[in-house]
Every structure is written in structure tokens, then in C-alpha cells.
Amino acid sequence: MIRALPVLASVVLLAGAGGCRRQPDSDAARWESLPPVDARDLRPLDVFQRIEDPAQRSRALFLETSRVYLHPRCSNCHPDGDSPYQDSGETLHNPPVTRGPEDKGVVGMECTGCHQEKNLELARVPGAPNWHVAPRSMAWVGKSPRELCEQLKDPERNGGKTLAQLVEHNAHDALVGWGWAPGSGRQPAPGTQAQFGALVAAWVATGAQCPSEEARP
């Protein structure tokens, strides 16, 4: 108890000083001016038109898309280690799998040893074409929206894609599309793949600006 007192005193002092809380920045203010949206939906593209400055609009668009990128249906297979996550993103994949040399599992435990090209409703095993885990360079679990934004623009860390290819991938890739049709009661990513693709395209068209480090959707 005596040893804990200095720690407790520090906590009280920090709390009294208001801690490290930052004031909302202009991006956050712009963001808050947008109409609220259900967690299951994405804001339609036209509401972003009310943000006149293209750079600020671009940042707001990215924050909206970050709700998809960082949703467990997407981020679970962009893990920060060698094993993907499952469910809400707090538990590692069961059975315990590792990415292996080509991000498709190890011999005997390849992803496609269980995952088929479509969901299996009776067995509840999710499936889509080319089921695999994202390369380590494309990990984004634990990243802030800004960190993720910078990463997505970097071909070294986005799978070697141009921004145009990134739009195409997000809008039409079948494995990405699984995020909106995960089956077996899993919570899908917000909105639809078409909406997401349109938002990503609009983000690119407005200069692919990244939000501030503090900005959150």
C-alpha cells in the first residue's frame, strides 16, 4: 500500500491537469459536421460534397473508408503477427494457423485446406476465392487511420498497387467482397462493397489526403 502511494499520487496529478487530451482539430470538426450514420452503414458519397475544400473532403472520405479497412471482417486477415484473428478481432484464429512462406499457411495447414471458394453455411467455415492472409508488409491491425492511409499509398506496403489499382481492388476483388457477405451470423463490414469502392475512388480523386494522427471516424 505504501509503495503504491506515489503511483496513485501521479495518477491524481495527471487527472487534475487534464491529462494529455488534445483539442479537436479542424478535420475532426469537419467530420462532426457530417450527418450521423448507423454502425452498419456508410455515409453516402453526396454528403461529403458539403465539405467545400477538396483536401478536407479527401481526409473525411478516408476516415469514412477507415471504418471498413479497420472493421474486423477486413483487419482480421491483415494481422500484426503471423496468425490472423477471428470474430471481433480479439481472438486469434482457431485452429492455430501461421501465415507460412507465401501467406497461405504451412504444409498441412494451408488456408485452402479448410476454406473453400464460398462460405459453407452448415459447417460455418467462411470462404471466398483466393483465401489467404495479407502479407506482413500489409499489416494494419493496431494502426491509426492516418498510419493506415500513409501505408495504403505506399506501394512497398500496399501490395505494389497504384492508387487506381487500389480503387479497383477495393471495389471489385472477390476476397475483399467477402467482408460484406461473411455468412453464419458474422457481422459484415459497414455499407456495401460498391459504396466502399465509390468512397475510395472519391478519396483518390480528391488527392488521396490523409487525416491527422488524432482524427478518428
Add this chain to the structure above:
Amino acid sequence: MSIRVRVNGVEQELDVDPEMPLLWALRDVLGLTGTKYGCGQALCGACSVHLDGQVVRACVTPIRRADGREVTTIEGLSPDGGHPLQRAWVELGVPQCGFCQSGQLMCAAALLAKKPQPTDADIDQSLAGNLCRCGTYTRIRAAVKKAAGVPDSK
């Protein structure tokens, strides 16, 4: 729908629902009961077989995926039970109840085909999806190493 599949070296033509799990086709249609039904959800590994050499969980693999391809089950691992893994299994008395062992052997065989000198980590990672409720894991690992000719220091 007619499915043509080569099972343990024998051409088979199966008139079954293309969505039928491969495990059902093997056990109930072809009578190859060495491959076991465990969980039905690809969580235990008891139904592991080879599809063109790759380990798949037969309980969640639609038979249509095997059309025109080669399936190997525990019955086809060797003609006489003489695969180095099977010999090691016997010499070390690996199984207890034995239910999971065909799946363990099929996974281990795929591992050795790709990595003839596996490390402990290789074995653990490749067999991580094969559960043994009797807890024979240490004997399984020792037998894989024995079959591979890797010294088992433990």
C-alpha cells in the same frame, strides 16, 4: 452429377450431389472408413486426406472440388502399412484410442513430403490443426522425427 475422381490410385465415378462432403463420399459411398468424422467443421483434423498432395479437411470439402483430381486416404498412404511414418507409429506405440491417428498421419506425411527434415516448430505448426484428446502429442512428434531420421533429444 457424375464426379470422376482417382482415389488411392483407382478411378472412381460417383453419381452423387456435388455438394456432398468428400468425407461422406469416402466413407459412405466408397466404404473407406479409415478417414474419421470428428467435428464436421474443420476444427479437429480427424478427416485429413490429400487432394493432389495437399492436405484438406474432407468434412468441409465438397466432392465437386475433387472432380478430375487425385485423393489419397490413409488406406492409400502405403500398400502394406509400411510408410516410414506408419512404422514409426507402431514402434513408438503412438496411438491411445487411435481415432485421430489417420488424420495425424496424413498431415505428417504431407509435411515430410515437403520438408523431409522438419524442425520441432515445423511439426508443431503443420500438425497444429490435428487434435488428440488422449494427449499423445509428444509421441506423435517423436514418431515424425523418427520417420524423418531426425534425432529426438527428448
